[in-house]
Amino acid sequence: MSTTMIGLDIAKSVFQVHAADAIGEVQLRRKLRRDELIPFFEGLPRCTVIMEACGAAHHWARVLGGLGHEVKLIAPETVRPFVKRGRKNDAADAAAICAAASRPDVRFVPAKSVEQQGVLALHSARALLVKQQTMLANALRGLATEFGLVAPQGMGRLEELVALVAADGTFPEQARGAFAGLLEQCRAIAERIEALEAKIVAHARRSDTARRLATVPGIGPITASLIAATIGGNIGAFRSARHFAAWLGLVPRQHSTGGKTRLGRITKAGDRQIRTLLVLGATSMVYRAVAWNSAAGAWTRGLLARRPVRLVTVALANKMARIAWALMTRDEVYRAEGRSAAASTATA
Structure with a gap:
């Protein structure tokens, strides 16, 4: 019988293919390098390709969909129970993807467009910078606390702490230099966050749904x-x-x-x-x-x-x-x- 479903386990450089027919019989198991993936699917008759949903999976869904294949993404937690215990490898993962996708009650994840992923990149970068900003603010507060200087909680109250450090004549010069370096980086991150938020707000104004x-x-x-x-x-x-x-x-x-x-x-x-x-x-x-x-x-x-x-x-x-x-x-x-x-x- 011909191949109807392919479980594709993706990675940076190595891709594992597990091909099955309509009744679930294995037709092909093969490991592909990155430069071999597109030629392989170009020479393959139209079939259903299943991948675990992740950031790169949306890119490959668009690429393989452009070659005429039907591409479906499945949540990783749906696949996990089908991986045999003690046999966690790329081949087993690809086989588990096929097994999970064959279940009648399985739900698939819609593939994202380039525009969607572009906006989500803004949100991911903002979330990372907000986390770094919080870490730097905590480091500044911790450093000042070592010398008896404290300020109320909140990012907006950080300037009060800066004023306390500037006015304290007993604050050591070495610590003052470290404090200034952390403060400079914190302010630079705040500017980047503000720029990203401006782009996000612009998208929210353009989008009817938003x-x-x-x-x-x-x-x-x-x-x-x-x-x-x-x-x-x-x-x-x-x-x-x-x-x-x-x-x-x-x-x-x-x-x-x-x-x-x-x-x-x-x-x-x-x-x-x-x-x-x-x-x-x-x-x-x-x-x-x-x-x-x-x-x-x-x-x-x-x-x-x-x-x-x-x-x-x-x-x-x-x-x-x-x-x-x-x-x-x-x-x-x-x-x-x-x-x-x-x-x-x-x-x-």
Whole structure:
């Protein structure tokens, strides 16, 4: 029988091919170098190519799709159970990809376009620089604390610490030089972050989906741009709002047995960056819940009266994710319910 499905395990220089026919019989196992991959698929009849979803997989999906093949991406956690214990190698990974893709209930990951990956590159670079900025700020605070100088928390209060160091005549010159070097690097990173955020906001203004998402309380242009670039036009892949929230890891873990339901902490599956931004946005809305005059604000205040703040924050992030799914599915903007007439007039 002819080959109908190929499991392709990709890497930087070595690619493993596992070809199977319609009934799952192995037709070919082969290792390819990077320069051999495209000629191999050019000489192959049209078939379905399955790869684990990763950054490079989207590039190869576009390349192999241009050669006429049907390319599908599958989540790595879906493949992992099919790798035989003690036989973790490239050939076994490619075979496991085929086995996982053959399951009737498998769900595939949409391949991203060049434009989507370009915007996501801005978000990835910003996330890295924000992490480095936090590390440098902590290093500055730690260095100053060694000499008895402290300032309130927050990146915006860092200049107060700089002023304290400048005014302290007992601060050693060696430490002052180290502090100045770290401060210079921190300020340079802040400028790069600002430049990246300007580009991200520009994308949020151009994207219809991002503009709709930005109408949700707690979702700003950066979060809206990230969701729009990640999901694109593939929101239909999620059957319901709960499936979307579950994909983001904002639903509780289940430890149920014998008909008894036990729920734990959130799964933290899916896209970590989107989940983090949603939780940060929800945190800001929880702090201003007293003045949040809408049905969502009343729901948040009622939950705060019964539950810890952190739990309410995650619950609100879950609600925001579900609202985002509804807006993307229906092509609508967010309309707050339960607002008083005075509050609506003031907002207008």
